[in-house]
Amino acid sequence: MSKKTEGVLRADSDLLNSLHQMVAKDLMKRIASGEATIQDISAAIKYLKDNNVTADIEFSNPLRELEMAVTPVGELPFIDEDEDQDESNG
Secondary structure, eight states: EEETTTEEEEEEEOOOHHHHHHHHHHHHHHHHHOOOOOOHHHHHHHHHHHHOOOOOOOOHHHHHHHHHHOGGGSSOOOOOOHHHHHHHHH
C-alpha cells in the first residue's frame, strides 16, 4: 500500500484516507462517550481546523443554542466609568 518514489517510501491515498477516517472515528467516539480528555478535545479542534472544517450558524443547531445561551454583550453588567471613578475618589 505504499509507493517508493525517488528513494522515499510514500503511503498511497487509500492508506492515508483510511488513517484519516480512523482518527476522526476515534476522536468522535471519545468525545461522544464523555471520556475525552482536554488533549482529545484539543486534538479534535486541531483536526477540524487542519481540514478546513467550519460551521455555519444557520445550519448548526448546537451553534444556535450556544448563541441563545450566551448573554449578548450589550446586556453584560458593566460598571459605568464615571461611577467607577466616583467610588475610587470617595
